[in-house]
Amino acid sequence: MEHRADDADRTSDLAARVSDLMPGVRSDLEALTRIPSVSLDSFDQRHVDDSAQATADLLRGEGLDVRIVREGGRPAVIGHRDGPPGSPTVLLYAHHDVQPPGAEQDWDTPVFEPTEVGERLYARGVADDKAGVMAHVAALRAHGGRPPVGVTVFVEGEEEVGSDSLPTILQEHGESLRCDAIVLADSHNWKIGVPALTTTLRGMVRVVVEVRALEHGLHSGLYGGVVPDGLTALCRLLATLHDEAGDVAIPGLRTSEAADLDFTEEDLRADAGLPEGVQPIGTGSLLSRMWTRPSMTVIGIDAPSVDTAANLLTPVGRAKLSMRLHPEEDPATAAEALRTHLLEHAPWGCRVDVEVVDDGSGFSADAQGPVYDAARSAFRDAWDGVDAVDIGVGGSIPFVAAFAERFPDAAILVTGVEDPDTRAHAANESLHLGEFERVCLAEALLLERLAATGHDGDHDE
Template sequence: MGGRGQDRVGVAMRGSSPPYQDLREAVSSFFPELVEDLARLVSIRSISASGSHAGEVRRTGEECARLLQASGYRDVRLLEIEGAHPAVYGHLPGPGGAPTVLLYAHYDVQPVGDLEVWETEPFDAVVKEGRMYGRGTADDKCGVIAHLGAARAFGGSPPVGMKVFLEGEEEIGSPNLEAFLERYEDLLSCDAVVIADAANWAVGVPAITTSLRGLLGCIVEVRTARLGGHSGVFGGLFPDAITTLVRLLSTLHDEKGDVAVEGLVGSEETDLEMPVDDLAENLGAVAGLETIGTGSAASRLWTKPAISVLAVDAPAMSEAINLLVPVARAKVSVRTAPGQNPESARQALSDHLRENLPWGAQLSVDFVEEAKGFQQVPSHPAIEAWRSGLEAAWGVPAVEKGEGGTIPFLASFARVFPDAPLLLAGIGDPGSAIHAPNESLDLGELEKAIVAEAAALRILGAGAGRP
């Protein structure tokens, strides 16, 4: 992975009007309407994780279809698969012989969480100091708006073919995405795929995400007895399951906090400095909390494995009695390095747990999640076009960065469209609080993202890195 991008040919036209000025002016003229469109989408409670909101998810898909049509897309339709929330499709053909780009975003959102922490109503978009607050503003209804705006910037005559695919199940792990891609493979065929579901480096600094970590999730169960027994009668001679589980989980890290599972690979990233203090503030870390692990912060977040315990299943405090607890469970999440083979990672974790299980207890490990990491191809015309488009819109080179999270559906796109490179661009920023209360989006960044997408498509259509 590189650091900040180098100067791009044709992006800076010193001594003349700014490049892509026509696109800037076009986007500026209708941007207030797009802000209203985003607010309208935010107002619909498209929470895909709850069956009780299925109607709202579909209504959001229908609204997206209406907006695609109004923006000039043709052949707009809902794509259906039994038992799935609908996807939305639209196509704006380009000139003969021009490449076709598939533009992805998702319109479903996460549950709102603790309403007491929200400073605004989650589904009532509010603009304060240039940011729009509301669930889905940054993740990922802004991506829908970006694809609408880029189409409108060309007045119905884009320099490349533009296909839009809007998913309604991303926040529940995209369980049907591969089925959608396979069923509608001919309809969605393309030369490149642009995923508008990442984040920029900072407000004012765009980014291309070049790598993502993979994911393993498992339930670890430790059993020490069939029924358990009185702690006064058996305690001191036999272990309880909670203590046994805690000791086992503690072996996943060494004393410095590095992952201690042999076979989980990682690499060092030294090109970029991470704003650790800002990250701690965004986390809400308690005063004096130390970081864990060794190496650069970027490595620990992007290119090295991380293991977290997400939940523990044991008696609640209110139900505790003087009993040696016979069984305890924990959900363990592993973020694997981008190049890690999922099968080898699963075997490494399983072997480690069995080899480090204390005191002869019984162990079961049930793997419930698995997703491969992502590494961007090093070079492609679409990637070069996006680099130039981002710099043209923001006026600074794009940072090429990793992210510590996982987008499981990228593997589905790679399998169905193996010759189409994947490119991850985003609109949110580190302060967008995606998945958390008070999610928000900087509207100035959204306008720049639309200009960047339109500029990149023009560059790609021209076949050269110049306006």
């Protein structure tokens, strides 16, 4: 992508502008992060409403026409500002809801009070994805509230619980989300100092499986050894989901090889905090196991606690399973394969019931063309000449596939503020402050360079 001779000066000017803005951007990020907007039903949803309102206020402050929409789920925020005549429209996506905090004792700092330690800022949601919200705000501020392109900002309120109302939002408000390109700030970079564009995302299926062995509990001494119990039967069933090497043992699921990037077991151990002696599971390259092959995780079990358990055979065991899928796998097909496997492996004739809680399609981008050229040049300049790496991500973002289906002609750029030590969803989630500034600068540069790509004038579905 060719640029004018004064591009270097313009890049320098924007970098200085972003640097001057960062104290205010950080202050607003911290205020937004203090709102405990956990979208899981068991948490107070008034905080999610407060977070949506705070997000709306931030966007109004940048001159956008803003409304909060709710289509049977959590509140989403949509803001828009027209660009100069003939300029393309860019949709900036993030989400304002966050994961549950988990056990407070696992955190080294207060969960919802942003705390700076070294080069990082710690708190739940400070990176995933409220820093994504603020990266969009920072890019608008860098252009003085007058971006060189049309801008629509869509900040979802239920990404962390599966985006159930997203199809209705797209149906009811799709015209206001129509665009030429989307920047989705909910992914991560390759490492500190090396930016990345995410070109594949795995799909997902979540199910709850129930194994019933008895109609009621029984004395474990009187009947143990001859009558099965629900928890033991559940454990045996869950053990069938992986083979001896740790690969998912459900037949028919898609797999492929990921990009051949330099990623060693030592890198894995450092990034994941994998203790010495604990071996990685599965076969094939490490990146393929994380990006393009299925995975299966038991993310919850209903069982009596150790401290309060009675000495009896428990009649029922329940577990929630999270299965990640090849980026091009059909979630419905995969869910049926999982259901079939669980029913066929019912231990000792116990009754097995499987409920699909939610699912989402993966994403695979053809990362070519002028929009991607503009993104790569913006990243290169924001990271002082370091080229962006095309990566896959093992996580799932349902919005991407839904938007790609509704607007197939819009180029989708999946970017993000995270890095391998962010620990999104886990205790001690954090944001690298230096990388955050680079992300904000890259997006400001991107908006300017997308203006040069023009408007194709054709948005027919």
